[in-house]
Amino acid sequence: MAPLGRAALLVAFGCLIYAALAGGYAAARRRRRLALSARNALLAAFGATAVAAAVLVAALLRHDFTFAYVAEHTSAQLPARYRVSALWGGQEGSLLFWLLVLTGYSSIAVLAARRAGQDLLAWVVPILGTIGAFFAFLVVAIASPFHTQTAPPDGLGLTPSLQNPYMLIHPPLLYLGYVGLSIPFAFAMATLLARRGDEMWIVVTRRWTLVAWTFLGVGQLLGAHWAYVEVGWGGYYAWDPVENAALMPWLAATAFLHSVMIQEKRGMLKVWNMLLVVLAFCLAIFGDFLTRSGVINSIHSFAQGKVGPWLLGFICAVTAASLALVFARLPLLRARTRLESLVSREATFLYNNLLLVALCLTILWGVAFPLLSEAVRGQTVTIARPYYDFFLRVFGLPLLLLMGIGPLVAWRRASLRALGNAFLGPALLAVATGVVLIALGAGSSRPGLIAYSFSVFVLASIALEFARGTRARRSLAGGSWPAAFGSLVARNRRRYGGYVVHAAVVLLAIGIAGSSAYQTVRERRLQPGQSMNVAGYTLAFQGTTEGQSSNARELRTHLLLSRGGHTLGSIAPGKNYYPAERSSSNEVAIRHSFLTLEDVYVIADQIDAKSGAVYFKVLVKPLVNLIWLAGAVFVLGSLITLWPDAREERRLAARYRAEGALVRV
Amino acid sequence: MGGKRSPARLVVALSVAGVLAIFLVYTALAGGGTPSLKPSQLAGHTGRVSLVGKVVGSVTGQSHSAAGMRFRVQDIGGKSAVPVVYHGSVPDLFRTGRDVVVDGRLRHGSFVAVPGTLVTKCPSKYTPKG
Numbered sequence: 001m002a003p004l005g006r007a008a009l010l011v012a013f014g015c016l017i018y019a020a021l022a023g024g025y026a027a028a029r030r031r032r033r034l035a036l037s038a039r040n041a042l043l044a045a046f047g048a049t050a051v052a053a054a055v056l057v058a059a060l061l062r063h064d065f066t067f068a069y070v071a072e073h074t075s076a077q078l079p080a081r082y083r084v085s086a087l088w089g090g091q092e093g094s095l096l097f098w099l100l101v102l103t104g105y106s107s108i109a110v111l112a113a114r115r116a117g118q119d120l121l122a123w124v125v126p127i128l129g130t131i132g133a134f135f136a137f138l139v140v141a142i143a144s145p146f147h148t149q150t151a152p153p154d155g156l157g158l159t160p161s162l163q164n165p166y167m168l169i170h171p172p173l174l175y176l177g178y179v180g181l182s183i184p185f186a187f188a189m190a191t192l193l194a195r196r197g198d199e200m201w202i203v204v205t206r207r208w209t210l211v212a213w214t215f216l217g218v219g220q221l222l223g224a225h226w227a228y229v230e231v232g233w234g235g236y237y238a239w240d241p242v243e244n245a246a247l248m249p250w251l252a253a254t255a256f257l258h259s260v261m262i263q264e265k266r267g268m269l270k271v272w273n274m275l276l277v278v279l280a281f282c283l284a285i286f287g288d289f290l291t292r293s294g295v296i297n298s299i300h301s302f303a304q305g306k307v308g309p310w311l312l313g314f315i316c317a318v319t320a321a322s323l324a325l326v327f328a329r330l331p332l333l334r335a336r337t338r339l340e341s342l343v344s345r346e347a348t349f350l351y352n353n354l355l356l357v358a359l360c361l362t363i364l365w366g367v368a369f370p371l372l373s374e375a376v377r378g379q380t381v382t383i384a385r386p387y388y389d390f391f392l393r394v395f396g397l398p399l400l401l402l403m404g405i406g407p408l409v410a411w412r413r414a415s416l417r418a419l420g421n422a423f424l425g426p427a428l429l430a431v432a433t434g435v436v437l438i439a440l441g442a443g444s445s446r447p448g449l450i451a452y453s454f455s456v457f458v459l460a461s462i463a464l465e466f467a468r469g470t471r472a473r474r475s476l477a478g479g480s481w482p483a484a485f486g487s488l489v490a491r492n493r494r495r496y497g498g499y500v501v502h503a504a505v506v507l508l509a510i511g512i513a514g515s516s517a518y519q520t521v522r523e524r525r526l527q528p529g530q531s532m533n534v535a536g537y538t539l540a541f542q543g544t545t546e547g548q549s550s551n552a553r554e555l556r557t558h559l560l561l562s563r564g565g566h567t568l569g570s571i572a573p574g575k576n577y578y579p580a581e582r583s584s585s586n587e588v589a590i591r592h593s594f595l596t597l598e599d600v601y602v603i604a605d606q607i608d609a610k611s612g613a614v615y616f617k618v619l620v621k622p623l624v625n626l627i628w629l630a631g632a633v634f635v636l637g638s639l640i641t642l643w644p645d646a647r648e649e650r651r652l653a654a655r656y657r658a659e660g661a662l663v664r665v
Numbered sequence: 666m667g668g669k670r671s672p673a674r675l676v677v678a679l680s681v682a683g684v685l686a687i688f689l690v691y692t693a694l695a696g697g698g699t700p701s702l703k704p705s706q707l708a709g710h711t712g713r714v715s716l717v718g719k720v721v722g723s724v725t726g727q728s729h730s731a732a733g734m735r736f737r738v739q740d741i742g743g744k745s746a747v748p749v750v751y752h753g754s755v756p757d758l759f760r761t762g763r764d765v766v767v768d769g770r771l772r773h774g775s776f777v778a779v780p781g782t783l784v785t786k787c788p789s790k791y792t793p794k795g
Binding site: 390394605 | 729766
C-alpha cells in the first residue's frame with residue numbers, strides 16, 4: 001500500500017507543478033484552453049491527495065506497522081477513533097492533511113467562483129497551485145508519511161492525556177481555519193496579477209474568509225475548553241506561543257473582515273486590505289512553522305522535523321513576492337474616495353483595524369522576541385503573561401468600546417448631535433452598571449470594572465440597533481414583532497449576523513474578566529473531617545476512596561459543597577495513576593452553577609495515603625461559563641452572516657463586474 | 666497625491682506613534698522578559714530566571730511540605746544539572762524524564778523555585794511510551 005500512497009503524492013505534486021507553471025503561462029498569455037487544463041490539474045491534485053490520505057488512514061485503521069508513521073503514532077490497543085486522529089497527530093500526517101484541505105478548498109473555490117471572471121480565475125489557479133506544490137514537495141521529499149520498515153510487534157501509542165474527544169475535533173478545526181486563509185490570499189494576488197483594481201475578489205472570497213475565521217475561532221475556544229476541563233491548572237489560555245499561533249491569524253482576519261466592508265462601501269483602504277490578507281496568510285503559515293519547527297519554547301511540544309527551515313523560507317518568499325506585487329500595482333489601488341471625517345463609520349472601522357493589528361503585532365513580537373534575543377544576544381528570554389495581559393487591556397478594552405460605537409455612527413460624516421442622541425441611552429446604562437458594580441465591590445479590579453461597563457454599553461447599543469431595525473421593518477411591512485424581527489435579520493444577514501458575533505465577543509469579554517479579574521483562589525491541606533471556606537462556599541472533606549479501571553488506579557476525594565447553609569452536592573476531584581505509561585493525571589472536579597454561571601473548580605493536588613490528608617486547590621471563577629456560551633453565540637452569528645443570500649450576491653457581483661470593466665480599460 | 670492631507674494618514678501616523686509610546690512605557694516599567702536558561706547557563710545569574718531542562722534522578726519530598734519537593738534538572742541533550750527546591754502545585758505530567766520550565770533564583774548552588782511556577786511541557790501530540 002505504501003507505494004500507492006507515495007505514487008499518489010507524486011502525482012499530486014506533478015499536477016500542482018503543472019497548475020502553477022502552465023496556469024501562470026496561460027494567464028499571462030491569455031490561453032484559455034491551457035488555463036482550463038491547469039484548473040483541471042488542480043482538481044486532479046485533490047483527487048490524488050485524497051487517495052494518499054485514504055491509504056494512510058487505511059494503514060492506521062489496519063494497524064499496518066510496516067508504515068513507520070503508523071508505528072510511531074498508534075498502538076494495537078488504541079481505539080479506532082484515535083487511530084484516525086493520528087492522521088493529523090504527527091508531523092508527516094498533519095502536512096498531508098494540510099495538503100488535502102488545501103487542494104480540497106482550492107478545487108471548490110475555483111469551481112464555485114466562476115462568476116469572478118476568466119482573467120481573475122486564470123491567475124487564482126497558478127497561485128493555489130504554487131502554494132499546493134510547496135506543501136506537496138514537503139510530503140514528497142522532506143517528511144513523507146509513507147516510509148516503510150520491518151513491522152515491530154506493537155506501535156508506540158498515544159499519550160493518555162491526548163486520548164480525548166477534543167483530539168478528534170480541535171486540531172482539524174484549526175487546520176480548516178489556517179488553510180482557509182489561502183483562498184482570499186490567492187484571489188487578492190490574482191486581482192493584482194490580472195491588473196484589476198476592483199472589489200470582485202472581496203465579494204468572491206468573503207465567505208471563505210468567514211469560514212476560515214469561524215473555524216479558527218471555534219477551534220481555539222474548543223482548545224481553551226480542553227485545557228480548562230482536562231489539563232487541571234484552572235486556566236484556559238496561557239499565552240503560549242502555540243496558542244498565540246492561532247490567535248494571530250484570527251486577529252488579522254478579524255481586521256480584514258471589517259476593513260473589506262470599507263472597501264466595498266467606499267472604495268477605500270485598498271492597499272491596506274491587500275496587506276492584511278498577506279499578513280493573515282503568512283501568519284497562518286507561521287503558525288504551522290511554530291508548531292512544527294521546534295524553535296520556540298512552548299509548553300506544547302510537537303514532533304519536530306526538518307520542515308522548519310522550509311516553512312520559514314516559504315513565508316519569506318511569499319512576503320517578499322506579495323509586497324513586491326502590491327508595490328508594483330499601487331496605481332491600481334488608489335482609493336475612490338477618502339476619509340471625510342474622523343467621526344464616521346469608516347473612521348471607527350479604521351480605529352478598530354489599527355487596534356486589532358496592533359494587538360496582533362504585539363503578540364507576534366512576544367512570540368518572536370525569544371528567537372531574536374537568542375540570535376542577537378545569545379540568550380533566550382521568555383515573554384510571560386504580564387506582557388500579554390497588559391497589551392490585551394491597552395488594545396482590547398478600546399476595541400470593546402468601539403464595537404458599541406461603530407454601529408451607531410453614520411457613514412461618511414456623523415453629526416455630534418446625532419451621536420449624542422444615539423449614545424445617551426447605552427452610555428447612561430454603562431455608567432449606571434459601573435456604579436452598581438462598585439457598590440457591589442467589583443471595584444477591586446479596574447480593568448474588570450471597565451470591561452463590564454464597556455460590555456453593557458456594547459450590548460445596549462446592539463439591542464438598540466435590533467429594536468430600531470425591527471420597529472422600522474414593522475412599520476414598513478406590518479405584521480407581528482417576531483415576524484418583523486425575523487425578516488429584518490433575514491434581509492440583512494451580514495449586518496445582524498455581525499451584531500450577534502459582537503454579542504458573542506462581549507460575552508467572551510465578560511467571561512474572561514469575571515474568571516480572571518474576580519476569581520478567588522485558596523489552597524489548603526485538609527484532613528478528613530476538616531473543611532475550608534472559599535468565596536462563600538464551604539467544602540467539607542469527607543474522605544478518599546480508591547477504584548480501579550481497565551488501565552488506571554483511580555483515587556477520589558469526596559467533598560461536600562455548601563453555600564450559606566444549603567448543601568449543593570458532593571464533588572470528587574482526584575488523581576488517576578496509569579501504571580503502563582508510568583504517569584498520573586489530575587482529575588479535577590468542576591461544579592457549574594447554571595444560575596450564576598460560576599464554577600467551583602477543585603484540584604486534589606497531593607493525596608497522602610498514610611495520613612489521609614489531601615492538599616486542595618480551589619478556584620471560584622465567576623461567569624466563566626459565559627466563555628463557552630460565547631462560543632455557541634459566535635457560531636450562530638457566523639452562520640447567519642454565512643447563510644447564502646442570492647439576491648445580495650447577484651447585486652454585488654453585477655456592480656463590481658461593471659466597475660471591474662471600467663477599471664480594466 | 667497632493668492636495669489636502671487625508672485625515673486617515675494622520676490617524677495612522679498618530680496611532681503608530683501611540684503604539685510605540687505605549688510600548689516604550691511598558692518596557693520601561695516592566696522591563697523585558699525573564700531570561701530563559703539551561704542549567705549550564707545558570708552560573709552568574711542572580712535574578713529571577715526561567716529554568717528549562719529535563720528532570721533527572723529521583724524526586725524526593727512533598728511540594729506542599731516546608732522542606733519542599735527536590736529534584737534535579739539537566740540540560741536537554743547535555744550533562745550539566747542543577748538541584749531544584751520547589752513548593753506549590755505540581756502539574757500532572759511531572760516526573761523523571763519530562764521536560765519542565767520553572768521560574769526561580771540560583772541560591773548557593775541550588776535553584777530555589779518560585780512557588781507554583783512549575784510547568785511540564787505537554788508531551789508531543791503522539792509520543793513514544795516510557
